[in-house]
Amino acid sequence: MPDNWSYVFSAYGLAAVVLLGYWRRLAGRAKSLAARGARRAA
Amino acid sequence: MAARVLGWLAALALVAGLVAAFGYAPREAVQGNVQRIMYLHVPAVLTAYLAFGLVFLGSLGYLLTRRPGWDRLALAAAEPGVLFTGITIASGSIWGKPTWGTWWTWDARLTSTAVLFLVYVGYLLLRGMVDEPDRRARAAAVVGILGAANIPIVHFSVKWWRALHQPATILGPESSPIATPIALALFTNWIAFTLLFAYLLAKRMQIARLEDMHAG
Numbered sequence: 001m002p003d004n005w006s007y008v009f010s011a012y013g014l015a016a017v018v019l020l021g022y023w024r025r026l027a028g029r030a031k032s033l034a035a036r037g038a039r040r041a042a
Numbered sequence: 043m044a045a046r047v048l049g050w051l052a053a054l055a056l057v058a059g060l061v062a063a064f065g066y067a068p069r070e071a072v073q074g075n076v077q078r079i080m081y082l083h084v085p086a087v088l089t090a091y092l093a094f095g096l097v098f099l100g101s102l103g104y105l106l107t108r109r110p111g112w113d114r115l116a117l118a119a120a121e122p123g124v125l126f127t128g129i130t131i132a133s134g135s136i137w138g139k140p141t142w143g144t145w146w147t148w149d150a151r152l153t154s155t156a157v158l159f160l161v162y163v164g165y166l167l168l169r170g171m172v173d174e175p176d177r178r179a180r181a182a183a184v185v186g187i188l189g190a191a192n193i194p195i196v197h198f199s200v201k202w203w204r205a206l207h208q209p210a211t212i213l214g215p216e217s218s219p220i221a222t223p224i225a226l227a228l229f230t231n232w233i234a235f236t237l238l239f240a241y242l243l244a245k246r247m248q249i250a251r252l253e254d255m256h257a258g
Contacts, residue, residue, distance in 0.1 A: 003075040004140040011079045011133040015086070019238070022125055026245050033252040 045244040052241045055234035059085075059227075067227035079137040081227055085235035087130040087155070091193055093123030093239060094162065101186030104179050110254060113179035116186050118246035120165055122239055127159045142206060150199040151207035158196050161189040175257070 063081035070077035100116030103109070134152070135145045146152065165185045172178035200209045220228070 002140075003069075005075060007076050007136050007140050008078050011082055011136040014132055014136075015082055015129045018125055018129060022122070022242065023245075026242070026249060029249050030245070030252070033249060033256065036256060037252065 045241060045248060048237060048241040048244055052234065052237040055230070055237045059231035059234035062227035062230040067224050068221075070224070073141055076137065076140050079133050081231045083130060083133040083137060084228060085231040086126045086133065087196075088232055089235040089239045090123050090126040090130060090158075091197070092236065093119045093126060093243075094158070094190055094193055096243070097123060097162070097165070097186045098190035101183035104183045105187075108176070110175070110179070113182070114247050114250040114254070115243075116182065117169065117250055118243050120162055120186070121246060122242045124159065124162045124166065126235070126239070127155065127162065131155055131159060147206055149206040150203035151196065151205050154192065154196045154199045158189075158192045161185070161192060165189060175254075 059081065063078050067078065067081065069075055096119035097116045100112045100114075100119060103112030104116065131152075134155075138147075139145050165182060168185060169178055169182050172181055197210065199205060200207050
């Protein structure tokens with residue numbers, strides 16, 4: 001059977017994009033909530 | 043602080059997992075290198091099972107105690123659970139094309155996994171539709187508990203129905219026939235995905251706590 005590397009890299013690439021995207025979304029949300037908390041405290 | 047440590051551990055474990063999947067594990071004799079998708083596909087579904095198990099636990103905990111911490115646990119586990127299920131379906135589909143000759147088939151394992159995915163997407167949508175915190179948590183908890191019934195259906199579907207998908211080679215009733223280097227690479231990636239999930243869970247719970255503080 002041929003190696004089909006393009007399928008392998010597509011699967012791993014897609015997973016990386018999804019997980020990095022979620023991680024960035026969480027980091028952004030945490031940052032905005034922390035800024036809101038700081039504004040309230042000031 | 044704990045989340046940060048978990049994050050670094052997960053990053054290191056993911057690098058180790060990639061090295062194991064692409065550098066240590068041998069080329070599979072029948073499928074060739076496309077079989078390396080297994081080191082992503084199987085850990086992703088096992089992590090999704092863990093995530094939805096925690097949604098079940100958090101949902102049950104909330105209904106029994108009405109403590110918001112349980113609801114936060116359920117929410118924090120559901121989001122990555124949906125992502126890991128999505129990765130399972132996508133990677134399985136990509137793996138299926140060169141090996142089965144099709145991206146998708148209405149096989150029992152594939153269909154039940156798609157249902158699992160949709161149930162928890164529905165769970166998250168439901169949470170977004172109800173404003174009042176206790177009503178939202180109660181409604182979500184009911185879905186979180188009922189949705190968990192689908193986990194054994196997904197896992198045993200290949201045993202209960204005739205399926206194109208192969209039967210379970212790990213978490214199955216018989217001892218695993220996988221060769222040691224392949225099993226080690228799989229195990230390394232399983233640990234890495236579990237650590238990544240633990241990190242995402244901790245981070246999402248922190249955010250949920252802050253959201254509750256700002257809302258209250």
